[in-house]
Amino acid sequence: MNGHSNGNSSGDTSKPVPLWIAGKEVQTDTTFDVISPATQEKLWSSSSVSAKQALEAIDAAQTAFKTWRYTKPAEIRKILLKAADIMEARQEELASYMQKETGALAGFTGFNISTTVENLRDVAGRPANILGEIPKVSAPGQGAFLFKEPYGVIFGAAPWNAPYILGTRAFLYALAAGNSVILKGSELSPRVFWAIGSVMKEAGLPDGVLSVIYHRPEDAVDVTNAIIESPHIKKVNFTGSTAVGAIYASKAGKELKPVLMELGGKASAIVCEDAEIETAAMQCAMGSFFHAGQVCMATERILVNRKIIDQFAEALKGATEKVYASNGEAPVLVAKATVEKNHKLLSDAVSKGGKVILGDVDAKEDSAYRMRPIIVSDVKKGMDLYYTESFGPSVSLIAVDNDDEAIEIANDTEYGLSGAVFTSNLGRGLKIAKQIDTGAVHINSMSIHDEALLPHGGVKKSGWGRFNAQWGLEEFLKLKTVTYME
Numbered sequence: 001m002n003g004h005s006n007g008n009s010s011g012d013t014s015k016p017v018p019l020w021i022a023g024k025e026v027q028t029d030t031t032f033d034v035i036s037p038a039t040q041e042k043l044w045s046s047s048s049v050s051a052k053q054a055l056e057a058i059d060a061a062q063t064a065f066k067t068w069r070y071t072k073p074a075e076i077r078k079i080l081l082k083a084a085d086i087m088e089a090r091q092e093e094l095a096s097y098m099q100k101e102t103g104a105l106a107g108f109t110g111f112n113i114s115t116t117v118e119n120l121r122d123v124a125g126r127p128a129n130i131l132g133e134i135p136k137v138s139a140p141g142q143g144a145f146l147f148k149e150p151y152g153v154i155f156g157a158a159p160w161n162a163p164y165i166l167g168t169r170a171f172l173y174a175l176a177a178g179n180s181v182i183l184k185g186s187e188l189s190p191r192v193f194w195a196i197g198s199v200m201k202e203a204g205l206p207d208g209v210l211s212v213i214y215h216r217p218e219d220a221v222d223v224t225n226a227i228i229e230s231p232h233i234k235k236v237n238f239t240g241s242t243a244v245g246a247i248y249a250s251k252a253g254k255e256l257k258p259v260l261m262e263l264g265g266k267a268s269a270i271v272c273e274d275a276e277i278e279t280a281a282m283q284c285a286m287g288s289f290f291h292a293g294q295v296c297m298a299t300e301r302i303l304v305n306r307k308i309i310d311q312f313a314e315a316l317k318g319a320t321e322k323v324y325a326s327n328g329e330a331p332v333l334v335a336k337a338t339v340e341k342n343h344k345l346l347s348d349a350v351s352k353g354g355k356v357i358l359g360d361v362d363a364k365e366d367s368a369y370r371m372r373p374i375i376v377s378d379v380k381k382g383m384d385l386y387y388t389e390s391f392g393p394s395v396s397l398i399a400v401d402n403d404d405e406a407i408e409i410a411n412d413t414e415y416g417l418s419g420a421v422f423t424s425n426l427g428r429g430l431k432i433a434k435q436i437d438t439g440a441v442h443i444n445s446m447s448i449h450d451e452a453l454l455p456h457g458g459v460k461k462s463g464w465g466r467f468n469a470q471w472g473l474e475e476f477l478k479l480k481t482v483t484y485m486e
Contacts, residue, residue, distance in 0.1 A: 017046035017190045019214070020197035021053060022060035023207025028053070032216040034190060037103040037334045037369045046190040049213040051226035054182070057211035061153045061180040062232040064208030069150050069178040073128035076176055080124035083203035084117045087164075094164065094195050101189040102160055103332030103369070108291045112164040115450065119168060119468070122452035123176050126473055130177065141486045148477040150178030151234035155227050157248065158193075159240045160186035160334060161294045165450065166239045167196050171210055173472035174237075180209045182227060188334055190214040228252055235259070235476065242389075242415070242461045260475050261463030262456070264389045265296045265417035267447040268410035270432060271312055272403065273305040275422035279444065281315035282323075287420060287446030288395040289324045289373045292331035294338070296462075297418040297440075297448045300390060301379070303406040306399045313377065313397060317358045320373050324393075330370035333392060339371045342392035349376050349385040349396075357397065387413060403428070407435045417458035420447040438462075 017034070018025035028047040036043050049057075087094065095109045104112070133146040156170030163186065171181035185193025197212035215223050227233060228251050237260040238248045245263040252259045269287060271280045287299035304312045324331070333339050346354075346361045359374030371393055379386055379396035386396065400406045410419060416438040423429045426443065433441035439458040442449050450456055455471040457463060465475050 013044045013191075015044075017044060017194050017214075019047050019049055019053070020194065020201065020210070020212040021057045022064075022211060023201060026053070030216070032187060034101060034188070036100055038100075038332045038367075040367070040369065043100055044191065046187070046214060048216045048219060049223060050215075050219070051222045054213060054223050054227050055230060057182055057213060058153055058227065058230045058232050060208040061182055061211060064206060065150070065152055065180040068175075068180055068206060068209050071178065073125075073130075076127050077124040079200075079203050079205055080120050080172075080176070083199050083205075084120035084124070086199050086202050087113060087117050087120070090195075090199070094192075097191045097195055098163060098189065101192055102163065102334050104291060105331075112162055115452075116164040116168045119165070119172060119452045122469065123172055123472070126470060127176050127178075129470070130473065130477065137483065142483055143486065144481060144483045147480040147482060149480055150174075151476060151478055152179060153230075153232045153234060154179045154181045154476060155184070155233045155236045156181055157184045157224075157236075157238045157240065158186065160188040160192075161291065161296075163189045163192040164196065167193055169467050169472075170237055170239065173467060174235075174476040175205075175209065177473050177476040179234075179476050181211075182233075183210060183212045184224070184227070185212060185214045187214050187217055224248070225251060228255055228257065233257065237465070237475075238262075245463065260457075260465030260467075262458065262465075262467065263296070263417075263461060263463040264391070264415055265298070265458065265462050266300045266387070266389050266413040266415040267297055267418045267420070267438070268301040268303055268406075268413075268436075269299045269420040269422065269447055270403070270406040270410060271302060271304040271308070272421070272423040272425075272428065272432075273307045274424045274428075275308070276424060276444075277308060277312055277315050278319075280422035281312060282319040283420065283422070283444070283446040284316060284395075285319040285323055285373075287448050289320065289331075289393050290446075290448050292333050292371065293393045293395075294333060294391055295448050296391075297450070298391070299395060299420065299447045301386075301396045301398060301409070303398050303400050303409055305406075306401055309397075309399045313357055313375075316375060316397070320358055320375065324373050330365045330372040331393060332367075333369055333371055336368045338392050339368060342371060342374075342390050342394045345385040345388060345390055346374055346376060346394055349379055349383040352383050354379050354383060354385070354396075389415065403432055407432060410436050410438075414461040415458070416460040417462035418442070418447045418449070420445065439466075
């Protein structure tokens, strides 16, 4: 594969999406097509990085790290605040890329960009608060310092479903902590990832500190292995499916490199009998079907006290129809395989006694990439839908007799990323939240929640480690002990 620099593509959609390597836009002879999930038509082609080019980007990152690690907090703040301003100024352009490449609706796209801007501004001032310690030691005449230092070159991989938030998150905390980064974006939304690199370049980030790459699906193994095997790569962060995360973690483990993983989920929303039913129903509808359920924090199981199950079911149907099942086109899913997976999960549930209370399991839309929300009641163990993450517009409605049963079901999953509890009694909500084994629980609001000030990450097969705020910075800092004799 050959590559050449292209001065400035300016988002020219008539040309292949370039890579960002060492501050330069690079076009490659090997390309792949990017298809619209909404129309199935070709949007544009994209450059595809080779393993050799990825290693060149790592070499540039290693060189850049030697000076970037000593960059003063004020300069980092200046760059990140400028990046936030640029992203706001280019919001319409950036939104169009995400809508075209992922089929996202305007509301979700706007949420992506505004949250990313908030993250940039929040992190901008945090490097000034990276502090070491001066502990007291036991030996007479001896002292010690604990320094917090950046790792070096970080490899971050981000998915397509919330590309501005997750793409920026994959490098933001590492950069702010003094590391340089290789960001590998999804092949489903390369122009979004190009745009992220473009924003950072325009903001004045020094060349080599961040490279942004993507590749053909068939090159995934060669490129990813080459990157993780590079001796310059010191830590890996990955956001995506649990299945692929396991591959990354395994490879990183073989190379003895630490990882930060944010993976799949099977979030439960627990609705107590004292909940405000209309509010709970609307929040559960949004939590289940936001971005057609293509969110790792999406609500997949709604566990409702049996005393109010009928009333809640009607309210949930009404809320879903009001917001998501209008007379317009069915929501777009980025992959046809996800639609097929959801129909298979739903058909299995119905064949084993599940009851569809909203939607049509057998409905055929005018596109294999579209699917309307479906709610299934009486879901139980033995149905594939009970345990499997649907990552689509399907949700299970399950009646429970008490809080203990709800907690038991909520914990009966290999995942643990997010959850929700609805009750008019805060103490009861906190008691339940403390017993759910998950990274986050949201009382009286939907399971989808991500903001700059709060740590984000999971437990069990939803991953480990945390993004956001000071917790995100700490993930990319290592401790060094230095002692001295007076």
